[in-house]
Amino acid sequence: MVIKTEKDYFIYINLDGFGKYYYDLANKYENGTPNLNGLINEGTFFRNLYTGIPSITFPMQSSIVTGGYSNLTGNCYQYFDKKEGKLIKCNHDNEGETIGEVLNTLDKPFVSIQQFGLRDKGCSFDDDKFVYFQPGGNFKVRFQLLQDIISGKTVKSREREYVFESLPEFIFFYADDLDALGHNPEYTSYAPSRKKALTENDRISSVVERLKEIDNEIGKLVEALKSKGVYDKTTLLITSDHGMISYKGKSSLPKLIKKLNDMGFEKVTLIDENSRVSGNIKKNEVIIAGTGIQCQTYFNEDIDLDELKMELDSEDYIEKCLTQEELIEKGIKEEFADILISPKEFMHFNLDINKDFILDASHDSIHEKCQKVFGVIKGPKVCRGKIYEDKAYNIDMIPTACAMLSLPLMKDTKGKIIKDIII
Numbered sequence: 001m002v003i004k005t006e007k008d009y010f011i012y013i014n015l016d017g018f019g020k021y022y023y024d025l026a027n028k029y030e031n032g033t034p035n036l037n038g039l040i041n042e043g044t045f046f047r048n049l050y051t052g053i054p055s056i057t058f059p060m061q062s063s064i065v066t067g068g069y070s071n072l073t074g075n076c077y078q079y080f081d082k083k084e085g086k087l088i089k090c091n092h093d094n095e096g097e098t099i100g101e102v103l104n105t106l107d108k109p110f111v112s113i114q115q116f117g118l119r120d121k122g123c124s125f126d127d128d129k130f131v132y133f134q135p136g137g138n139f140k141v142r143f144q145l146l147q148d149i150i151s152g153k154t155v156k157s158r159e160r161e162y163v164f165e166s167l168p169e170f171i172f173f174y175a176d177d178l179d180a181l182g183h184n185p186e187y188t189s190y191a192p193s194r195k196k197a198l199t200e201n202d203r204i205s206s207v208v209e210r211l212k213e214i215d216n217e218i219g220k221l222v223e224a225l226k227s228k229g230v231y232d233k234t235t236l237l238i239t240s241d242h243g244m245i246s247y248k249g250k251s252s253l254p255k256l257i258k259k260l261n262d263m264g265f266e267k268v269t270l271i272d273e274n275s276r277v278s279g280n281i282k283k284n285e286v287i288i289a290g291t292g293i294q295c296q297t298y299f300n301e302d303i304d305l306d307e308l309k310m311e312l313d314s315e316d317y318i319e320k321c322l323t324q325e326e327l328i329e330k331g332i333k334e335e336f337a338d339i340l341i342s343p344k345e346f347m348h349f350n351l352d353i354n355k356d357f358i359l360d361a362s363h364d365s366i367h368e369k370c371q372k373v374f375g376v377i378k379g380p381k382v383c384r385g386k387i388y389e390d391k392a393y394n395i396d397m398i399p400t401a402c403a404m405l406s407l408p409l410m411k412d413t414k415g416k417i418i419k420d421i422i423i
């Protein structure tokens, strides 16, 4: 029996580290993700969806739920504070308003299954109406919790028990298996029997294999919503915070330092959280902060950054540089970097210049593999079977969903409502 309901439902699934190329590879020779493809057929698929900078988990997860990058959230992971002379870590800061806070203000209850961008930003542990769950574990544990909530079973957040007699109207879900496997670590509890891949093909295969397992869970979710009679009333959004790129061998940082020396910057200082730099940056000085792959550089205010960028762009280990002005245009706060330098694939600016990496992967890069992410939305107000070709950003997704659900937008949101996909 199909139960009639007047409610609208919204489920936002974030699969951390879901670069679009993984999806493309899974579907190159076969229908590798039949359930995601089912959603794509019933909704709108974003073929050119991008994340922001830096493409690092916490800043991007909070950007998505806030609808803006660090010029709104204040969180750009880290930046060198020129006045204080030290590297500031942004940790879990988010100065913007999240979709969770919007729903909280409207008194519309929701649950978050480990979507930590909303933790204490709309929901929390021990809140009866705005419940934050942190089950940990891999995707199976989290999808099981979601199934239990849908089927009205008793579920637990820490020591508190909950029974959702009717389906929560808003559900936020997060799983990070693709990220954990994508990094190609020596060991991960997400796949205990898996070994570190020694080739890029093997690394990608292990991620794609997990993607297919997640796809299977998405199929079960669709079935559960159908049997509950709410599927047609549910807006379902799936997207990600960043992709992933491999790197190996030794750091290109010594080459960059030599280049900077040759250009007249005699003093190059590498900084971390514990470093202190006194006084203003002199004309012949550079400060470099790293996050593993890309690096943030800081100069004296009289240095012509455009000129510098042009010269650096021609180096064979650099894929792309972005000046402060270009970064600001992309919605990044001005303190982030004077010039952001991102290397070519397989190269890196790791601050550990002696380490010889076998095959590691991460996502703090402006390479397409990190920037381009998966994105699909389906629901009663979404165009069916549409491939959206225009460039869009993951910060546009929640504002667009808000418009579909007749919800007010987050305060000062920068994300666009993509009207072309709304019916």
Ligand SMILES: [Zn+2]
Binding pocket: 016, 017, 056, 057, 058, 179, 241, 242
């Ligand atoms: Zn991430």
